[in-house]
Amino acid sequence: MRKYLNPCLILLLLFWVVGSYIYLPDTNETLTQAATQKLEEPQFRGLLDDVKVKFHGQEATLTGIVALEEEKQLAEKTIANEIRPTGQRGGQQNPVIAVHNEIRVDPNSTNRKRPWIIASLFPGSQRIDGVLKNPEQRDKLLAQIATRAPQATVENQILVNDRSLPATAWDMTLDKVPDFNSLLSGKTEKEQAIVAVTNGDGNWTTFPPTVTDAEIDQLLKNQKISPNEITHSLKSLRTWRNGSAEKDALEKAKKESEAAALADAQKRKQEEIAAKKLATQLPPxxxxxxxxxxxxxxxxxxxxxxxxxxxxxxxxxxxxxxxxxxxxxxxxxxxxxxxxxxxxxxxxxxxxxxxxxxxxxxxxxxxxxxxxxxxxxxxxxxxxxxxxxxxxxxxxxxxxSGKLSRDEPYLAIATDGKSLILTGEVADIETKESLLGKVAAANPNVKLIDKLQVSSLVNTVADLSSTLDSTPNFSGINAGVAIAALVKNGAMPSFTRFISRRDPTALKTKNAPSIKCAVSVSYCLMQLLKSSVTPTMWAMLILTKN
Structure with missing residues (x-):
């Protein structure tokens, strides 16, 4: 009997090794897939997006990054207790025997919203903007401000986002809401305005109503608040200031505000351009x-x-x-x-x-x-x-030096009653934007297709007034063409408008300003013919001599 015992044990061990080789990789993949699907469920979205899980046998290893220690523990608890892969032996038994939690905690590593409050108070009104984690915080804050500020109509613009990061010292922040009654006491009506800002760290900073976006942006630079949010939060206050200031004071403040806004806008534009270039990585x-x-x-x-x-x-x-x-x-x-x-x-x-x-x-x-x-x-x-x-x-x-002859700028507009095609050449972007704006304003119910080119190969236009004042309206017209060309004495002449006809032999030009202009008009017509519900539609264009 004993002589068969050792061979049987060896054979049993061989079966175990072969079974492990076949079964364990499948177990790893199945458990990893089930755990990954669990972390992708809606209740974890925005919290555990950067967490990864991998199984080795029945032991799980968690890696990645979260914003809070509580979220790290939530991920570990979820994997340890809630993984139930379907279609596996064991039914509803927990297959996880250990979890190795290697998740890193870093509040600054995610794009989740952070708490901030901008409160602007002026006679008869309060506007409160910001981001908080739950409705209770919002309600308590509004109630606290009401006890420390003059009675006024409250404009509540606080966004409640349960996925946002919590305030680092919310109770202290609530307790230290400024005493607006004392701060505004003794001031004239025109002076009774104030702005208070906090990032939820227990501190509030107050500003006069002349505060700039840049000052608030500097204070909230770690809260990932956009420039538009700051501007929007101060909109009501600035509207009040513009409407209540005396004429001379308003003019001075307006100039200062415009200068500051222009400098800020130029700075932000440069930053946006730099960011876009960095994102798109254009070649040199x-x-x-x-x-x-x-x-x-x-x-x-x-x-x-x-x-x-x-x-x-x-x-x-x-x-x-x-x-x-x-x-x-x-x-x-x-x-x-x-x-x-x-x-x-x-x-x-x-x-x-x-x-x-x-x-x-x-x-x-x-x-x-x-x-x-x-x-x-x-x-x-x-x-x-x-x-x-x-x-x-x-x-x-x-x-x-006479080595280059510049063309004159020209415009051509054509319509099929549903859209306008505007083509031609002008010398600068300002002229183009003026023309596009005027054509769009004169024809608000049709789609504008911009094919107008900016080129230094054409002369500049000193005076656009006659062209802008005579911009045609194509309302109620099935199809038509307008042209402005042949600049004389630095001025762009008025549009001449023509209505379409169905006669295919009627397409003519008279005193055409340039071959390019004729080609441009032909392009307009071809585009219209492609999209028109009347394939046989032709247009008659007569270019008047200027």
Whole structure:
């Protein structure tokens, strides 16, 4: 009997090893999947989004990051007690025998909302903005302010978000609500206004009604509050100030406010532009213009290294030219390709060139359309008037020396009764925006399709008044075309409006201002014919001589 015992034990051990090899990986995957699905349930959304779980046998390991210690313990408790994989042996028995909690706690690592309050008080009104974790906190805060402030109409703008982070010292914050009655006592009606701010840490900071967005932004910089939220919270207070101040004081305050707002807006715009560039990681580029044995370099590169490389390359390819690199700016958000390669095309006399650091480059004549350059280099994402601004001085110098003839700006508008197509060329973005705004205002019930180009190849318009005042309204018209072209004496002439006809032989032009204008109008008509419910519709256009 004993001689069979050892072989049987060996065979049993072999079966156990083979079974473990087959069953344990499946168990790991099943438990990991069940635990992951558990953490993705709605009650944990926004709390445990960055938590990961992995099983080794029946032991779970938790990794990731949460904002609070309580959330770390919640994740551990959930995995330890609530995992029940379906379709497995054991029914409703808990398969988890151990949880190794390696989750990191860091309140600053998440994008969850943080508590803040901005209270603005002025005669007859109170406006309370902010974010709190539950309705009880909101109600207690409003009640506390009511006991310490003059009686007034309350505008409650507090957002209750149960997924937001808790205040670090809420009871102290509630207890230290400022005594607004004392702070405003003895002041005239025009002076009885105040702003109080807290981030829930037990401290309040008060400001006069002239407080700027930047001052509050500095105080709440760790609460991840947007500039728009600050501006919105002070809207009622500023409306009251503008309506109650005396004329001279209002004018002075207005100028100061506008200057501060402009500086703040410019700063924020620069920050937004920098953030967008950083997010999109645009590639660097170098452009050049050549005129009279002088080359001006322009473009954006991530460091001085690439700038120096561009200057050296230009000196090698154009040894007889004077090189000016003042137009190259450093933008650290520009991203070089994995294997940078840079060169410049060789040209003669007057020309424009553009090169990127992936080896691409192209040479253009001085009168090249900006849209052609943008089309050749789509990754650079040039805006409406980016190239026009970069090339305007060069083209102005060419025009002054008689080496470049600028066209006159022109407009063409066509409609099928449902949408307006606006096309043409103007010299600057301000002119374009004025025209778009006026056309949209004159035709509020139709869709505006903007095909209007900004180009330094056309002359500027000194006076848009006649064109703006005569912007056509196409209300009730199935189809039509309007044109403004042939600038005379620096002024844009009025629109001339024409109604469509069904006669396919009636499409004519008379005294056409330019081939480009005619092509532009033809483009409008083709677009309308594509979308019109009347395929046979044609338009008759007569361009009057200006």
């Amino acid at each position: 580029y170098i452009g050049l213009t050549a005129l009279n044995n002088k080359i001006n370099l322009f473009g954006q590169v991530p460091s001085e290294t690439e700038k120096n490389q561009a200057v050296t390359t230009a000196q090698q390819i154009y040894p007889s030219y004077e090189i000016d690199a003042a137009g190259i700016t450093i933008d650290s958000a520009r991203a070089l390709p994995p294997v940078p390669s840079f060169t410049l095309p060789a040209g003669k006399e007057n020309f424009i060139a553009l090169s990127t650091f992936d080896g691409a480059n192209k040479l253009y004549p001085p009168d090249v359309f900006d849209s052609e350059i943008s089309k050749d280099f789509p990754a650079l994402k040039f805006g409406d008037d980016d190239l026009s601004k970069l090339l305007v001085n060069y083209r102005t110098e060419l025009a002054s």
